Amino acid sequence: MWTLASYSVAAPPHSTILLARRRWAPVTTPPTWLDWRRLDEHRDIFRFFKTMIAFRKAHPSLSRSRYWREDVQWYGTGAHVDLTADAHSLAYCLHGASQGDQDIYVLVNADWEPRVFTIQEGAGGDWSRVV
Numbered sequence: 001m002w003t004l005a006s007y008s009v010a011a012p013p014h015s016t017i018l019l020a021r022r023r024w025a026p027v028t029t030p031p032t033w034l035d036w037r038r039l040d041e042h043r044d045i046f047r048f049f050k051t052m053i054a055f056r057k058a059h060p061s062l063s064r065s066r067y068w069r070e071d072v073q074w075y076g077t078g079a080h081v082d083l084t085a086d087a088h089s090l091a092y093c094l095h096g097a098s099q100g101d102q103d104i105y106v107l108v109n110a111d112w113e114p115r116v117f118t119i120q121e122g123a124g125g126d127w128s129r130v131v
Contacts, residue, residue, distance in 0.1 A: 048131075055130060059102060061096040071095045077117045088112075093121045 026089060057061045061071070075091040076082040081088070088111035094104045105127055109115045119127060 052131070057103060059096065059101050060099040061094050061101040064099060068094060071098055073121070075120050077115050079118075079120055089115045089117070091117055091120070 059070075071094060073093045073095070075093070076080045076087070077089050077091070081087075088109065089108075090108045092106050094106070096102050096104065103121070105119065105121065107117045109117075
């Protein structure tokens, strides 16, 4: 459990939490939390994030200024999204035509166990694994 001012946020394993400041506050941390002297030791992680940043920049669908609304279809490991408290997986297809982009199908497994996803759109040969 993290406590930030008067807010408490539960942070389960394998989760991502994004918080935005409501007001300006002085930054008292170093300008970066990265120890660049360890780059050679962690070259694979650096390459992964460099590739992901390039992927995002190459796909206008991911950088649009409005919500995806009509362009996204949500799934689970199958055709239906599991919205229960025990759900640890999610998939979606972001259709890129409105942005002049390719479709992107994302599979997220936040569970400790492997999950099998069934692709719900197109044929198996229509998709290429990026990551």
